[in-house]
């Protein structure tokens with residue numbers, strides 16, 4: 001396994017198992033298959049609505065002696081409805097209870113977007129519009145408190161652009177250590193990645209395979225295919241590997257952690273073995289300049305006439 005390293009020397013395995021969209025009844029096996037295959041990094045979130053089942057898998061793995069708690073790196077994320085200072089630690093404690101753990105390796109603010117308390121994922125579009133005005137510095141103070149209480153060894157965020165990161169850095173007592181963002185050849189985000197690295201932050205790539213299993217309600221029409229792209233496939237053929245392995249190796253070559261989701265045992269193994277795929281500098285150049293730009297998770301469900309948020313506010317211009 002390869003790792004990326006935090007400032008205090010803690011290491012995070014560069015490939016983790018993604019669990020967004022992993023269905024109840026499937027994620028238990030997926031986590032156990034991943035741990036058996038050698039994964040030591042599992043990416044979770046409260047809003048994925050499957051942390052209880054992931055927790056059962058952890059307990060089984062610990063009981064059977066497959067892994068020890070300290071052998072694995074577990075990430076989870078604070079949902080938008082718990083951004084007030086006093087809500088952060090209780091939300092994290094709920095996640096820990098569900099995951100059957102007593103600390104997380106990494107806790108992230110999921111989105112720079114604050115809902116009112118109790119609003120989960122939108123059942124109706126109106127529900128998305130029940131926002132509240134919580135400054136990011138207040139949420140970050142809650143994250144710092146979680147770290148001080150020993151509940152999260154590292155803290156960071158997901159879906160933050162440069163200006164939102166700057167806002168947090170300005171007031172932070174503990175500097176953010178991770179930004180988890182959508183990254184793949186259609187969205188290489190050079191400026192944002194550079195900003196993170198130059199501020200001592202690590203980066204994790206989500207939706208690295210294009211998240212083709214998203215609900216149709218959050219898909220756009222005629223989305224381009226990453227796994228089917230001719231450049232990706234030409235490089236895959238050249239090295240005798242799969243398109244997914246090329247996409248995963250692409251991120252590893254940028255020193256960016258990556259969390260491909262799978263609930264299929266064969267693909268879980270295949271994805272982990274991407275760590276051994278060596279891309280040539282010209283392969284990287286071709287992938288970095290693939291000539292197609294596309295954001296699969298554009299957050300437009302957080303915007304709308306009644307929302308205080310807009311797409312131009314969320315992403316880099």
Ligand code: A2P
Nearest residue numbers: 207208209210211213244260261262263264267
């Ligand atoms: P499955 O879970 O059936 O393996 P992302 O990580 O970008 O969200 O993408 C997840 C999607 O990619 C899921 O539909 C997942 O399906 C699929 N997937 C995961 N690994 C591979 C692979 N090695 N080859 C092809 N598709 C994959």
